[in-house]
Amino acid sequence: MAAGPIAERNQDATIYVGGLDDRVSESLLWELFVQSGPVVNVHMPKDRVTQTHQGYGFVEFMGEEDADYAIKVMNMIKLYGKPVRVNKASAHQKNLDVGANVFIGNLDPEVDEKLLYDTFSAFGVILQTPKVMRDPETGNSKAFAFINFASFEASDAAIEAMNNQYLCNRPISVSYAFKKDVKGERHGSAAERLLAAQNPLSHADRPHQLFADAPPTIMGPMLMAPPPPPTPSPMPPPGPP
Structure with a gap:
């Protein structure tokens, strides 16, 4: 599902999708954007340490018209309660x-x-x-x-x-x-x-950094309950004085 190198993609038919929740996957993006037109590739760059995505991805369509239509109808829709930003990948990368x-x-x-x-x-x-x-x-x-x-x-x-x-x-x-x-x-x-x-990237447009200040918090059904505390052993009776 992941795309090949940027040079092999049709940049005019590729959109940038940002502001993604941690739970969004490549398969979910595919299912969402195939409603706008035939999808060729979906790619979400991942943190090489945690293997979690960095909050953004790229979707390549068969043609530029499909990409333009997806931008028109999908920009600012909410996924897991968060509005996502959708625009041309070439324009976004030029801004960054x-x-x-x-x-x-x-x-x-x-x-x-x-x-x-x-x-x-x-x-x-x-x-x-x-x-x-x-x-x-x-x-x-x-x-x-x-x-x-x-x-x-x-x-x-x-x-x-x-x-x-x-x-x-x-x-x-x-x-x-x-x-x-x-x-x-x-x-x-x-x-x-x-x-x-003089022109720092806004937090809205800045990709997540590879290394965070703390380990990521895993939410939802993957959240594991902590193990129960060990049962204290009974204290031995005091010996004779």
Whole structure:
């Protein structure tokens, strides 16, 4: 049910669904949005430690018209009492992108998108599936990839921790990626950081962070009753003085 890499999806036919309750699953999203049109894929990024979703997901439809219709009729409906936000995935990710784009080089040919996500999501929220650059004819990796983090705190931590570390028996290089529109300039500049600080993401639009201050509370029927306290043993009678 989970979708493939972002590059393989039809972004124009993919919607972002945010503000999701912990109890919402991929199958529930599928059942809900298939009422708007044929659904191709459903993907809810998960916390790699707790394996719980991060409060948002993506639904890809057969066509852009179905996605537009779903946005029109499903935005702000309530699931488990919480209104969900529905809008185009491309627009949402553009709003979240602060420029914390990281380049990973010298990759082993066996390193794929999932391994990169599992490895680098420990440092913070990743906005979209890591992009391994591949030969268009053979599909083989070109030995480098890009990861777009939601914050500079996450990208800074990833670069500091992972640069020159071994991944699949190869030392990888991790640094800020070059900007597409400015020759020779990398992401992570002071100007980008200042702009990100002046326009912080609202809590409504910020994906849940990977690590919380406390373990998540499991609600509903999965809540387990605590074990009964042990029965105290009877005290022995006092001995003779």
